[in-house]
Amino acid sequence: MDAVAMHIANGIVNGPVSAAFAALAAAALTVCVARGRADLDDRLAPLAGLVAAFIFAVQMLNFQVLPGVSGHLLGGTLAAILVGPWVGALCVSTVLIIQCLLFADGGLTALGLNITNMAVVGTAAGYLLVAALLRLLPRKRYALTLTAFVASVVSVVVASQGFVFEYWLGGTTELSLSTIAGSMAGAHVLIGVGEGLITATTVATVAAVRPDLVYALRRLRAPARTAAAAASAQPATSELPAATSATAGAPEPTVDGAA
Amino acid sequence: MTRRLAWFIAGGLLVALLLAGVVSNFASSSPDGLDATARKGCTTDADGTITGGTCMARQEKDHQMKDSPLADYGIKGIDNPYLSTGLSGALGVVLTFGVGAGAFWLVRRRGRTASASASPTAPGSGEN
Structure with a gap:
């Protein structure tokens, strides 16, 4: 069977540094469970399971970015937009x-x-970039799609530099760190574009079908939205204002049963 | 969970199953960005095993689970590569959903519905 390793393998970063990051990851996930519980209600729990299953599926779909080099979705931005940062990190971890x-x-x-x-x-x-962009961009439908794309590209490159940092701390072979950083960043800008396209498509689809299920729209867009703003912001779409205006009065998601 | 949400979840799972079970067979088999960078500077044979040179993956060790029945996204004992990859992918989707949704359900904030939860129910009530 050909090599289908997609993540860091054993022995690339030394034992002590790997152990330190295992402790760090465990601590981070504990915080995510504690904070994520506030978001996890009867509706978000199955949705988060779906997000994890979807990320598993799409991570199998390696796409070519350069001759002999492929990439795949990491999924952090997608999960953060759909189920929030805390539960999102738990989805990717799962x-x-x-x-x-x-x-x-x-x-x-x-x-x-x-x-x-x-x-x-x-x-x-x-998520940090999504939160910033959604506050800056106009309340139009394209804003979420554009945000998903841009945040994905940046997120993937930043994650790739996380590896460079770990390798700097505990790499098992003497190599030029700047070469590694450049090589990782270069490949991951391209992978990020692929991730951005997948994330933007997925998020736009969910937002079109069930905008009330998009965490980023509920938390970062809903409070200030009035029915009038919703109507003027989305003149071309009939279903979206109807669905989003249902959430307009309430900062907390309430529409699942009512709609 | 309402019926409407159940339909959405079912639809999403169907898409995931198709992606992991069918489309995955058309995925690129080149090493990914990390793996390709890790092997830069080394020479490899046809199986991808490192034969010489200096690269990040020089000291790479075998995976502890390399003998798992699902190792490397295939099912041990199924020789047809399409069937093996597709079934392992579909199984992965089902397992990930089961483990994920199950765990999230266990740690979720209790309270009947999202609207009811606006009332302050103490979240740190002990379990998990």
Whole structure:
């Protein structure tokens, strides 16, 4: 069987540094469970399971970015937009743990490194940018799509530099760090574009079908939205204002049963 | 969970199953950005095993789970590569959803509905 390793393998970063990042990842996930519980209600729990399953599926879809080099979705930005940063990081971690334990992808020793980069750093970077962009951009439908794309590109590059940092601390081979950083960043800008396209498409689809299920829209867009603003902001779409205006009065999501 | 949400989840799972079960067979088999960078500077044979040179992956060790029945996104014992990859992917989707949704359900904030939860129910009530 050909090599389908997609994450950091065993033995690339030394034992002590790997162990330190395992502890860091465990601490971060504990915080995510504590903070994520506030978001996790009867509706978000199954949705978060779906987000994890979807990320698992799309991570199998390696796309070519350069001759002999491919890339795949990391998923942090997608998860953060759909289920929020805390639960989002847990979704990506779930995928990484299952891939490691059952599919032999991403070393067991390196699990903390992979969780730190892709689930913690990737999701955090993606969400921070999503939060900033959604506040800056006009309340138009394209704003969420554009935000998803831009945040994905940045998030993937930042996550790739997380690996460079880990390698700087505990790399097992003497190599030029700047070469590694450049090479990782170059490849991951291209992978980020692919991630951005997938994330933007997925988020736009969910926002069109069930805008009330998009965490970023609920938390970062809903409070200030009035029915009038919603109507003027989306003249071309009939279903979106109807669905979003249902949430307009309430900062907390309430529409699932009512709609 | 309302029926409407159940339909959305079911639809999403169907898409994920198709992606992991079918489309995955058309994915690129080149090493990904990390793996390609890790192997830069080394020479590899046809199987991707490092034969010489200096690169990040020089000291790479085998995976502890390399003998797992699902190792490397295939199912041990199924020789047809399409079937093996597709089934392992579909199984992965089901397992990830089961483990994820199950764990999230266990740690979720109790309270009947999202609207009811606006009332202050103490979240740190002990379990998990």
